[in-house]
Amino acid sequence: MANTRGFVRKHFFIDRKMQGRYMMTLLIPMLIMLVFFLIVLYSASQSIVGTTTRIIKEEVENRIAVQLQDQQSPSIESYQALLNTIKTYVRDFSSDAKYRKAVLESLMWIFGIGILIIVAQIALLTIFFSHKLAGPIYRFEKMCHSLIEGNYTDKIYLRRGDEMQNLAQLINEVIRTTDERLTALRDATTQEEKHGIVSKLKI
Numbered sequence: 674m675a676n677t678r679g680f681v682r683k684h685f686f687i688d689r690k691m692q693g694r695y696m697m698t699l700l701i702p703m704l705i706m707l708v709f710f711l712i713v714l715y716s717a718s719q720s721i722v723g724t725t726t727r728i729i730k731e732e733v734e735n736r737i738a739v740q741l742q743d744q745q746s747p748s749i750e751s752y753q754a755l756l757n758t759i760k761t762y763v764r765d766f767s768s769d770a771k772y773r774k775a776v777l778e779s780l781m782w783i784f785g786i787g788i789l790i791i792v793a794q795i796a797l798l799t800i801f802f803s804h805k806l807a808g809p810i811y812r813f814e815k816m817c818h819s820l821i822e823g824n825y826t827d828k829i830y831l832r833r834g835d836e837m838q839n840l841a842q843l844i845n846e847v848i849r850t851t852d853e854r855l856t857a858l859r860d861a862t863t864q865e866e867k868h869g870i871v872s873k874l875k876i
Contacts, residue, residue, distance in 0.1 A: 725772065
């Protein structure tokens with residue numbers, strides 16, 4: 674019975690140097706993003722506390738001024754009524770429309786700026802990684818078209834820092850070896866020499 678199972682990868686670290694470099698290149702920005710996100714959360718919490726304190730302070734001061742403004746010597750009952758008013762306000766504070774609007778505006782500013790910075794960082798990382806891969810892939814495609822057309826004189830030259838340097842060297846070696854074999858086959862003067870060259874190939 675034929676084995677119908679697909680290819681099962683047993684080793685996830687094929688090129689440890691390249692994969693390790695990519696892991697560190699991704700891990701460090703992710704850690705920076707995590708620290709930044711924690712800073713954003715801290716700033717948001719501080720903003721909420723500050724906004725809450727400011728609104729409560731302003732509202733309590735307004736209520737005291739309104740309720741005691743015409744009284745030279747407020748009575749105990751007036752203070753008791755004022756205290757009950759403040760207690761009711763504090764108890765119902767979370768449903769206050771002014772408070773909700775102020776908190777929402779603060780959070781929108783903080784998280785909006787944070788999200789924009791994170792999106793910009795992700796975009797820069799994407800451009801960075803695609804640039805290191807897209808260039809070599811494009812060069813490999815051009816080389817394949819050149820080989821299809823029968824040109825065995827070109828070589829692949831990658832920029833410093835590009836990925837797949839080993840693959841580029843291997844392809845250059847393949848081109849060089851193939852060119853040598855084709856040249857030897859072309860320059861062979863006897864049928865025996867041609868047969869000797871062809872016999873070494875698996876075609």
